[in-house]
Amino acid sequence: MLEEVKKSLEASPIVKKGDYNYFVNPISDGVPAMDPKMLRELSLAVYKHADLDVDKIVAVEAMGIHLATALSLTTDIPFVVIRKRQYGLEGETEVYQKTGYGSSNLYVNDLHEGEKILLIDDVVSTGGTLIALLNTLKDLGLKIKSTVAVIEKGEGKNIVKKETGVDVISIIKLDVINGKVVIEKTIED
Numbered sequence: 001m002l003e004e005v006k007k008s009l010e011a012s013p014i015v016k017k018g019d020y021n022y023f024v025n026p027i028s029d030g031v032p033a034m035d036p037k038m039l040r041e042l043s044l045a046v047y048k049h050a051d052l053d054v055d056k057i058v059a060v061e062a063m064g065i066h067l068a069t070a071l072s073l074t075t076d077i078p079f080v081v082i083r084k085r086q087y088g089l090e091g092e093t094e095v096y097q098k099t100g101y102g103s104s105n106l107y108v109n110d111l112h113e114g115e116k117i118l119l120i121d122d123v124v125s126t127g128g129t130l131i132a133l134l135n136t137l138k139d140l141g142l143k144i145k146s147t148v149a150v151i152e153k154g155e156g157k158n159i160v161k162k163e164t165g166v167d168v169i170s171i172i173k174l175d176v177i178n179g180k181v182v183i184e185k186t187i188e189d
């Protein structure tokens with residue numbers, strides 16, 4: 001299990017975004033093309049390890065969407081997307097997201113007090129995105145049963161735990177060392 005995923009991640013090119021070493025991979029970029037076998041492998045790992053007793057799967061635009069879609073098709077649980085687009089719908093909540101290389105506003109819609117959710121994204125790195133979202137989702141009165149970042153880069157998961165108390169489930173932990181992706185562990189090790 002996860003052999004294809006590990007191979008693909010280890011082959012990721014690194015591009016510089018300022019000082020930030022950004023790996024490029026099908027899971028986190030859709031580039032190069034994603035082998036469906038790999039998507040199934042990841043989805044199955046999330047299925048096995050996350051709490052699926054939820055009303056909605058919540059995806060973060062953009063690169064949480066395919067992961068949420070795959071999980072939704074397996075579980076029949078509906079998913080909603082936290083968008084970078086503002087709609088101005090009633091009840092819409094704006095969240096400011098900052099990563100290691102940029103920032104933007106995110107917009108939360110169709111999530112309601114008391115609902116149980118699984119939050120899913122592709123990567124946790126500085127933790128900026130998840131910390132901002134988890135704080136907002138808690139304030140909205142949602143019950144966050146699982147938070148998944150398929151890839152944990154560097155100290156992302158520990159930072160989120162320290163700032164929010166939330167345990168992030170990650171399938172693969174990696175770092176970028178000397179210009180290469182190094183896999184540190186997987187959830188199955």
Ligand SMILES: O=P(O)(O)OC[C@H]1O[C@H](OP(=O)(O)OP(=O)(O)O)[C@H](O)[C@@H]1O
Pocket residue numbers: 060061062063064098099100121122123124125126127128129130156
């Ligand atoms: O832990 P952090 O440092 O916050 O990094 C993680 C975030 O960075 C990426 O999003 P990005 O804003 O690049 O958007 P994209 O998914 O649209 O590429 C990724 O999809 C996460 O949401």
Ligand SMILES: Nc1nc2[nH]cnc2c(=O)[nH]1
Pocket residue numbers: 021022023024025028029099123124125153
């Ligand atoms: N693809 C990709 N997404 C990220 N999100 C946060 N860091 C990264 C990164 O290094 N690569």
